[in-house]
Amino acid sequence: MNTEVHPSHQPYSVWGLPGTLIWGLIIAVFFVATQSIVMGIYIGINHGKAASSDYGKLVADLQYNGQVLSICTFASLFVCGLILLGVVKLKRNSNLKHYLGFKAVDLKSLKFWFLVIISLIIVSDLLTLLLGKPIVPEFMTTIYKSTESKWLLWLALIVAAPLFEELFFRGFLIPGISSSFLGPVGAIVISATLWAAIHFQYDLYGMATIFVMGIVFGIARIKSGSVLLTIGLHSFLNLAATTQVFVSQSL
Secondary structure (H helix, E strand, C coil), X not given: CCEEECCCCCEEECCCHHHHHHHHHHHHHHHHHHHHXXXXXXXXXXXXXXXXXXXXXXXXXXXXXXXXXXXXXXXXXHHHHHHHHHHHHHCCCCCHHHHHCCCCCCHHHHHHHHHHHHHHHHHHHHHHHHCCCXXXXXXXXXXXXXXXXXXXXXXHHHHHHHHHHXXXXXXXXXXXXXXXXXXXXXXXXXXXXXXHHCXXXXXXXXXXHHHHHHHHHHHHHHHHCCHHHHHHHHHHHHHHHHHHHHHHHHC
């Protein structure tokens, strides 16, 4: 079954499990391709005379270059975001606003979920300190130091990344998977797992933390029906993390 019921009782269709996974994979391929093309252009402009044997090392180094990361993030948002919107519209009887969850939430819900995220950030940081791990991962410090335009990195992390990731993981994946036998619980777990998996630059502890955040974002999406809420929560989370990097570099 791949039909959900809108509060107005008008039925709207979503891609079922097979369609969601296939289209999700296609969008992921375009995501990787977009980042690879941007990186290739960057190498061509800045290292045009580099030997082909050095290309692999350049690519590996640029993965932790904040300037390149920022450009790739915005390019992925533009290209893959448009593809995602097109995929939703391609589904017969779909409704873009309903499908992706473009819905405002009341102030009470907003306060509640932001309080949940703030509490999780505090608990996570305390646990990190107790385990003797750095609050700011080394790769984040490297990315921040390597960024020529710090404002561009801030925008990429606080605006572009949360916007695309939430539209894809909570906006697109959750409705499609929820409509299958896996239900909302399965959709939340799968979307959180996949979201954590793309953050491979973190260690297992960091990925586990992201998984927990993904579970919370998924619950917020299901309970509120709003991806706008999770975009806001995600942006706030990234703002807190980026601020920690900034403070650590200023001390």
